[in-house]
Amino acid sequence: MNDFSEYSIRVGTDAGYYGSQCTDADALRIAADVAKLIAGEFPGINITTGETAKAVAGPDSAVCDEIRDWVETNWMAAI
Numbered sequence: 001m002n003d004f005s006e007y008s009i010r011v012g013t014d015a016g017y018y019g020s021q022c023t024d025a026d027a028l029r030i031a032a033d034v035a036k037l038i039a040g041e042f043p044g045i046n047i048t049t050g051e052t053a054k055a056v057a058g059p060d061s062a063v064c065d066e067i068r069d070w071v072e073t074n075w076m077a078a079i
Contacts, residue, residue: 004043005046006058006059007045009046012051012052012053013031041070045067056071
């Protein structure tokens with residue numbers, strides 16, 4: 001599958017999620033970098049940012065799980 005346009009995810013911008021030393025500005029930068037990583041791996045996926053993260057949504061739960069697992073494994077590359 002090369003088109004993930006039927007899937008969506010929201011990346012959290014809450015500084016507390018990224019660690020006690022993280023500032024609000026750092027959290028926004030990290031969230032933007034995480035979004036870029038996700039977009040690079042899953043072309044077409046709809047990515048938003050917001051105070052809280054939101055689970056992956058889409059028509060195929062197995063693909064949602066794949067995306068979620070990939071994000072959980074790779075998000076720290078954005079820090």
